Amino acid sequence: xxxxxxxxxxxxxKPPLDMEVFGQDRFSSDKFRFLKAWESPLPLDQFLQAQAxxxxxxxxxxxxxxTAETIRLLPALKLLMTTGAGLNHIDMPECRRRGxxxxxxxxxxxxxxxxxxxxxxxxxxxxxxxxxxxxRRGLWTTNGDFTxxxxxxxxxxxxxxxxxxxxxxxxxxxxxxxxISYNSRKQKPSVSYPFYxxxxxxxxxxxxxIICCGLTDQTHHMIDKEVLLALGKEGVLVNIGRGAIIDExxxxxxxxxxxxxxxxxxxxxxxxxxxKELFELDxxxxxxxxxxxxxxTFNDRQKxxxxxxxxxxxxxxxxxxxxxx
Amino acid sequence: xxxxxxxxxxxxxKPPLDMEVFGQDRFSSDKFRFLKAWESPLPLDQFLQAQAxxxxxxxxxxxxxxTAETIRLLPALKLLMTTGAGLNHIDMPECRRRGxxxxxxxxxxxxxxxxxxxxxxxxxxxxxxxxxxxxRRGLWTTNGDFTxxxxxxxxxxxxxxxxxxxxxxxxxxxxxxxxISYNSRKQKPSVSYPFYxxxxxxxxxxxxxIICCGLTDQTHHMIDKEVLLALGKEGVLVNIGRGAIIDExxxxxxxxxxxxxxxxxxxxxxxxxxxKELFELDxxxxxxxxxxxxxxTFNDRQKxxxxxxxxxxxxxxxxxxxxxx
Numbered sequence: 148x149x150x151x152x153x154x155x156x157x158x159x160x161k162p163p164l165d166m167e168v169f170g171q172d173r174f175s176s177d178k179f180r181f182l183k184a185w186e187s188p189l190p191l192d193q194f195l196q197a198q199a200x201x202x203x204x205x206x207x208x209x210x211x212x213x214t215a216e217t218i219r220l221l222p223a224l225k226l227l228m229t230t231g232a233g234l235n236h237i238d239m240p241e242c243r244r245r246g247x248x249x250x251x252x253x254x255x256x257x258x259x260x261x262x263x264x265x266x267x268x269x270x271x272x273x274x275x276x277x278x279x280x281x282x283r284r285g286l287w288t289t290n291g292d293f294t295x296x297x298x299x300x301x302x303x304x305x306x307x308x309x310x311x312x313x314x315x316x317x318x319x320x321x322x323x324x325x326x327i328s329y330n331s332r333k334q335k336p337s338v339s340y341p342f343y344x345x346x347x348x349x350x351x352x353x354x355x356x357i358i359c360c361g362l363t364d365q366t367h368h369m370i371d372k373e374v375l376l377a378l379g380k381e382g383v384l385v386n387i388g389r390g391a392i393i394d395e396x397x398x399x400x401x402x403x404x405x406x407x408x409x410x411x412x413x414x415x416x417x418x419x420x421x422x423k424e425l426f427e428l429d430x431x432x433x434x435x436x437x438x439x440x441x442x443x444t445f446n447d448r449q450k451x452x453x454x455x456x457x458x459x460x461x462x463x464x465x466x467x468x469x470x471x472x
Numbered sequence: 473x474x475x476x477x478x479x480x481x482x483x484x485x486k487p488p489l490d491m492e493v494f495g496q497d498r499f500s501s502d503k504f505r506f507l508k509a510w511e512s513p514l515p516l517d518q519f520l521q522a523q524a525x526x527x528x529x530x531x532x533x534x535x536x537x538x539t540a541e542t543i544r545l546l547p548a549l550k551l552l553m554t555t556g557a558g559l560n561h562i563d564m565p566e567c568r569r570r571g572x573x574x575x576x577x578x579x580x581x582x583x584x585x586x587x588x589x590x591x592x593x594x595x596x597x598x599x600x601x602x603x604x605x606x607x608r609r610g611l612w613t614t615n616g617d618f619t620x621x622x623x624x625x626x627x628x629x630x631x632x633x634x635x636x637x638x639x640x641x642x643x644x645x646x647x648x649x650x651x652i653s654y655n656s657r658k659q660k661p662s663v664s665y666p667f668y669x670x671x672x673x674x675x676x677x678x679x680x681x682i683i684c685c686g687l688t689d690q691t692h693h694m695i696d697k698e699v700l701l702a703l704g705k706e707g708v709l710v711n712i713g714r715g716a717i718i719d720e721x722x723x724x725x726x727x728x729x730x731x732x733x734x735x736x737x738x739x740x741x742x743x744x745x746x747x748k749e750l751f752e753l754d755x756x757x758x759x760x761x762x763x764x765x766x767x768x769t770f771n772d773r774q775k776x777x778x779x780x781x782x783x784x785x786x787x788x789x790x791x792x793x794x795x796x797x
Contacts, residue, residue: 269591276601282758287744298768322647419612433607443623
């Protein structure tokens with residue numbers, strides 16, 4: 148066995164959340180060791196120039212930005228591994244230019260994210276959080292019965308982005324008797340759900356819109372005033388993608404003025420800041436970006452991350468196909 | 473067309489909730505008219521003796537008790553129609569003795585109830601209501617990330633009572649990748665889920681117990697201390713049946729002391745009173761007995777109730793099969 152200091156290094160810019168939750172031991176391997184930028188007193192650029200010239204792999208999590216500047220300071224970098232699903236915090240053009248492989252946790256967190264999307268939808272339609280507040284405030288006893296909710300079955304659900312997560316959302320909601328249609332970059336030949344090439348048209352034909360796509364230049368503020376008005380006064384929006392896919396200011400206005408019926412939001416434009424206007428509304432459910440936040444998935448992801456890094460340093464194929472389409 | 477005062481009368485003891493929500497017009501028919509006990513200044517027994525001797529049908533909702541004493545004051549009664557699913561508020565032996573048909577809303581509300589059961593389960597496992605409170609209190613900004621939840625998929629879900637509602641819960645949770653088993657009065661030959669004749673044994677082999685049965689002498693406090701301890705420290709309980717199926721005092725103790733992991737409760741022993749100890753707990757979701765509480769289902773049920781009463785007065789078969797097994 149190689150001595151620890153002979154092992155190749157995996158750069159960490161900040162402590163990954165998973166490591167904070169589970170401790171570092173769970174991530175240790177006899178194939179690599181971690182180089183921790185935050186333990187150095189040097190500014191990041193100087194640290195990278197002094198210590199990271201031979202670093203071939205970097206592990207990032209929790210939306211920590213990996214900019215072109217950082218990548219340029221790592222001449223030997225060949226693998227960028229991220230524990231999340233989104234790639235919006237990574238300078239993908241620079242990775243492409245340099246031929247750096249980018250891998251994420253693949254489909255490991257997808258089921259959790261889909262589960263929360265469905266949970267948020269049931270909550271908004273059936274007012275679960277709002278009625279829980281009602282009971283805890285003692286209002287059931289003093290004010291009597293709670294207000295009526297809306298039935299899940301029969302709802303026309305438009306899924307924006309029918310990848311891993313969107314497909315799992317569709318599968319779950321079919322079991323509730325919802326009618327699924329979708330919008331995606333292109334129509335999927337293997338899928339029988341009605342396809343809308345235009346998200347505005349999808350919204351106009353849906354009772355519920357669930358945002359399951361990634362954040363890119365193309366999807367930034369894709370859910371704008373026009374789409375929200377097309378969804379309409381009886382429409383519900385669920386977002387488990389990224390906050391900036393929606394024009395948040397416009398969404399808040401629509402929710403406050405009843406121009407859409409309600410929303411279940413796991414993501415926001417300026418996390419952890421959430422628009423204060425939403426705090427007083429009973430027609431929204433607010434979740435602190437924790438769609439993949441389960442012990443089981445953190446555990447599976449840790450094994451997946453370590454396995455992927457070990458495969459890389461053993462010159463074996465990566466467990467996750469490299470994401471860059 | 474008959475004059476209104478020639479129409480047969482349907483007795484109402486109290487205003488049905490549905491009528492309060494939608495107004496009485498939606499329940500009007502040219503086949504019958506309502507006789508409203510609450511509009512008389514007389515005490516109920518005197519009113520019934522004076523006005524209701526020819527009444528053949530009674531419509532009750534919201535758990536209003538129909539006692540043997542009331543039934544004995546209605547010598548012509550042939551149909552007792554209830555808008556709810558439960559029959560625990562009706563003196564069934566007296567109905568049987570008299571040959572009075574008892575009909576409920578059949579499977580009309582079943583999907584709603586199943587949806588809420590799944591919504592409560594996702595909420596408890598993924599801490600949806602608790603994380604909504606966290607965000608609304610501004611704690612995401614000040615305290616950072618929320619705590620981890622537990623994955624829905626892979627959970628062993630034990631369903632107590634595999635009737636209409638239980639079967640719909642099972643169908644939904646299969647789509648999430650849960651493993652279903654059940655307890656019921658007797659094994660169902662057409663069902664392939666594992667059957668446990670003993671609810672204690674089912675609890676010992678489940679991560680989640682969902683109570684979908686009715687309240688009877690046999691099921692009263694069926695979920696007692698032993699069953700809760702068999703469910704265990706990682707176990708979650710969901711109740712959309714009736715409060716008194718669970719020994720509530722024991723349940724509160726188990727939740728406060730962490731002897732089970734959490735609970736989603738739509739029903740309680742002494743509604744609308746909910747044990748105050750639960751108000752401060754983050755591992756419970758409290759719902760004010762509103763599992764069938766949607767506009768769509770109220771609407772469908774109104775049509776169903778009117779249709780059933782019209783069928784009765786036209787000597788046609790009832791829409792719902794009479795429930796008394």
